[in-house]
Amino acid sequence: MKPLNSTITAIPPSGIRRFFDIAAEMDDVISLGVGEPDFVTPWRIREAGIYALxxxxxxxxxxxxxxxxxxxxxxxxxxxxxARYDPATECLVTTGVSEGLDLALRVLLDPGEEVIVPEPCYVAYQPCVSFAGGTPVGVPTRAEDGFAIDVAAVEAAVTPRTKAILIGSPANPTGAVQPPEVLRALVALAERHDLYLLSDEIYDRxxxxxxxxxxxxxxxxxxxTVVLGGFSKAQAMTGWRVxxxxxxxxxxxxxxxxxxxTMLCAPHVSxxxxxxxxxxxxxxxxxMVADYDRRRRVFVKGLREAGLECPEPAGAFYAFPSIRSSGLDAETFAERLLRxxxxxxxxxxxxxxxxxGHIRCSYATALPQLEQAVERIGNFLRRL
Known part of the structure; x- marks a missing residue:
C-alpha cells in the first residue's frame, strides 16, 4: 500500500486523550481535565433551539x-x-472556533511558511498550522512573567519564512490574559515585519x-488580524458548534x-x-462568569494550601500550578494522581x-467537587 499523508501521520494523538481513557476505566474520578463548562446551556437559548426545530x-x-x-x-x-467589522463582508459564522482557525490558516499560508506560536498553548494550534501546510515555531513564555508573551523572543524567532503569529488570550492552558502593552508591541512587531496576526478570543467573556x-x-x-470567537465557553454551548x-x-x-x-454552513438550529x-x-x-470567579478563588487558594505554587489565572477557567516541589515530572505526577x-x-x-513542571486543572466543575479534588491532591502530596 502507498503511504498515507506524511504530515498527518507525523502528528501524535492528543496527549489529553490518554488520561481520559484511563479515567474512563475507573470509578469515582473527579475530572479536572475537560475544557468544557459544567453548566447546561441556559434555558432561553435551548428554548430558542427547540422553537427553531x-x-x-x-x-x-x-x-x-x-x-x-x-x-x-x-x-x-x-x-x-x-472593534468594528462589516457583517456583510467581514464576518463569517463557522462550525466552532476550530473551523475558523483551520480556515484562517489555510487562507493565510502557503506551503512551508512559518507561524510563531507562543506556548504553552492550546493543543490544536501547532497541528492545525501543520495541517494547513505551514511550519509551527514555538516561542516559550514563563510562569515567572505570568506567561506574558516575550515580544523580543517572538521577534528573534522571525525569519524570511514567517507569515503570522497565533495567540490565545485569555489562554488555554494557563489562564493568562495578555496585557494591552504586550498586544500593542505585538502589533508593532507585525507591522515591522509585515506579518498577519491570528487571535483566538473564545474566552473573551x-x-x-x-x-x-x-x-x-x-x-x-x-x-x-483575524479574530476568532464563539459561543462554546461563556454561553455553555460546546455541543451546538457555533x-x-x-x-x-x-x-x-x-x-x-x-x-x-467544505462545511457549507454552521447548523441552522444552532x-x-x-x-x-x-x-x-x-x-x-x-x-456563570460570577460562579467561575468564585470557583477560581476557592480552587487556587486550596491548591496553594495543599502545597502547590499556583498563579491566580486572570481569565478562562484553568489553573496551571507548578508541581516542581513534588519532585515528579508532569506526566508522572498526573498519572500517579489519577491512579x-x-x-x-x-x-x-x-x-x-x-x-x-506544571499541570492544567479545569475549574469548570462544581465547587464541592473542586474542594474534594483539592483535598485529594493534598493527600497525594503529603504521601510523596
Missing part, C-alpha cells in the same frame, strides 16, 4: 451564516471592544481582573470560499440559538515544552 429551521443557511447573527456578532464586538482587549481593536492591527471569525474583507472572502466547499444568546442571554452569562487519588488533570507538557 418546531418551526422547521432544519435547512442550510447562507454560507456565511444568518445575516441577523452576523449583525449581532459585529454589534457586540463594536459595543464591547470598539471569562476575564476576571479587568477588561478584555480585542486584538482587532488595537491601533494598527485591523488590516492584518463560532465566528472577523477579518478584513479580502481574508474573510477567501475563508468563506473554503467554507463553501445559529438560531446563538441569535438568542446574543440578544437575551446576558444575565445568564454574567451569572492513586482518582483526580484527572493534564500534564503541562501536552501544551508545549514550557509547560514542563
Amino acid at each position: 418546531e418551526r422547521g429551521y432544519t435547512t442550510y443557511t447562507g454560507n456565511a451564516g444568518l445575516p441577523r447573527l452576523r449583525e449581532l456578532i459585529c454589534a457586540d464586538l463594536a459595543s464591547r471592544y470598539d 471569562l476575564t476576571y481582573d479587568g477588561t478584555h482587549t480585542c486584538l482587532g481593536a488595537v491601533p494598527g492591527a485591523r488590516e492584518r 463560532g465566528w471569525l472577523a477579518a478584513p474583507a479580502p481574508i474573510a472572502e477567501l475563508c468563506l470560499r473554503v467554507h463553501q466547499y 445559529q438560531m440559538a446563538a441569535v438568542e444568546a446574543l440578544s437575551n442571554a446576558e444575565p445568564d452569562v454574567a451569572e 492513586e487519588e482518582s483526580v484527572a488533570v493534564v500534564p503541562g507538557t501536552v501544551f508545549g515544552p514550557s509547560g514542563a
Whole structure:
C-alpha cells in the first residue's frame, strides 16, 4: 500500500486523550481535565433551539451564516471592544472556533511558511498550522512573567519564512490574559515585519481582573488580524458548534470560499440559538462568569494550601500550578494522581515544552467537587 499523508501521520494523538481513557476505566474520578463548562446551556437559548426545530429551521443557511447573527456578532464586538467589522463582508459564522482557525490558516499560508506560536498553548494550534501546510515555531513564555508573551523572543524567532503569529488570550492552558502593552508591541512587531496576526478570543467573556482587549481593536492591527470567537465557553454551548471569525474583507472572502466547499454552513438550529444568546442571554452569562470567579478563588487558594505554587489565572477557567516541589515530572505526577487519588488533570507538557513542571486543572466543575479534588491532591502530596 502507498503511504498515507506524511504530515498527518507525523502528528501524535492528543496527549489529553490518554488520561481520559484511563479515567474512563475507573470509578469515582473527579475530572479536572475537560475544557468544557459544567453548566447546561441556559434555558432561553435551548428554548430558542427547540422553537427553531418546531418551526422547521432544519435547512442550510447562507454560507456565511444568518445575516441577523452576523449583525449581532459585529454589534457586540463594536459595543464591547470598539472593534468594528462589516457583517456583510467581514464576518463569517463557522462550525466552532476550530473551523475558523483551520480556515484562517489555510487562507493565510502557503506551503512551508512559518507561524510563531507562543506556548504553552492550546493543543490544536501547532497541528492545525501543520495541517494547513505551514511550519509551527514555538516561542516559550514563563510562569515567572505570568506567561506574558516575550515580544523580543517572538521577534528573534522571525525569519524570511514567517507569515503570522497565533495567540490565545485569555489562554488555554494557563489562564493568562495578555496585557494591552504586550498586544500593542505585538502589533508593532507585525507591522515591522509585515506579518498577519491570528487571535483566538473564545474566552473573551471569562476575564476576571479587568477588561478584555480585542486584538482587532488595537491601533494598527485591523488590516492584518483575524479574530476568532464563539459561543462554546461563556454561553455553555460546546455541543451546538457555533463560532465566528472577523477579518478584513479580502481574508474573510477567501475563508468563506473554503467554507463553501467544505462545511457549507454552521447548523441552522444552532445559529438560531446563538441569535438568542446574543440578544437575551446576558444575565445568564454574567451569572456563570460570577460562579467561575468564585470557583477560581476557592480552587487556587486550596491548591496553594495543599502545597502547590499556583498563579491566580486572570481569565478562562484553568489553573496551571507548578508541581516542581513534588519532585515528579508532569506526566508522572498526573498519572500517579489519577491512579492513586482518582483526580484527572493534564500534564503541562501536552501544551508545549514550557509547560514542563506544571499541570492544567479545569475549574469548570462544581465547587464541592473542586474542594474534594483539592483535598485529594493534598493527600497525594503529603504521601510523596
